[in-house]
Amino acid sequence: MRSVIHVLNGPNLNLLGAREPHLYGHTSLADVEALCQRVADSLGLDCLFRQSNHEGVLVDWVQEAREQAAAIVINPAGLSFRSIPLLDAVKTFDGPLVEVHITNIHRRDAIYQHSLISLAATGVICGFGPFGYEMAIRAVAERLVSAA
Numbered sequence: 001m002r003s004v005i006h007v008l009n010g011p012n013l014n015l016l017g018a019r020e021p022h023l024y025g026h027t028s029l030a031d032v033e034a035l036c037q038r039v040a041d042s043l044g045l046d047c048l049f050r051q052s053n054h055e056g057v058l059v060d061w062v063q064e065a066r067e068q069a070a071a072i073v074i075n076p077a078g079l080s081f082r083s084i085p086l087l088d089a090v091k092t093f094d095g096p097l098v099e100v101h102i103t104n105i106h107r108r109d110a111i112y113q114h115s116l117i118s119l120a121a122t123g124v125i126c127g128f129g130p131f132g133y134e135m136a137i138r139a140v141a142e143r144l145v146s147a148a
Helices: 029-042 055-068 077-081 084-091 131-147
Strands: 004-009 046-051 071-075 097-101 123-126
Touching: 004 029, 004 055, 004 131, 029 046, 029 131, 055 071, 055 084, 071 131, 097 131, 123 131
Parallel strands: 004 046, 004 071, 071 097, 097 123
Antiparallel strands: none
16 A cells, blocks of 8 residues: 655645746646656655645644645645644644745745744755655655655
């Protein structure tokens, strides 16, 4: 049976490719999903890819992942900087959890520089655009292999 990774995406990422392309580029979320599916499959993993604009839905998905996923890759988007409920949820996940940001949050305005979710993440990848998702999937795959 193949391990499942959950790739979770927060608010406004459904507008990827159209919203602020000078920051986020022209790649759509559907393109990112195809990339994640392709990379996961090449590593022998199944990938459940989701996006929501609602904090509570993301909390529910993290809680669901506790029972169903070997790892989480999460781009919490704007929830990174203010969501205590999402932080509390990711703290309950025992497997590898990688936080991804398309932009380098440390080079952005101060309100975007301190992610609460990073406090619970195994690792953080930021500033590599959509390729950061591939890096994150490869990182969790390596963690899963070394833990087996």
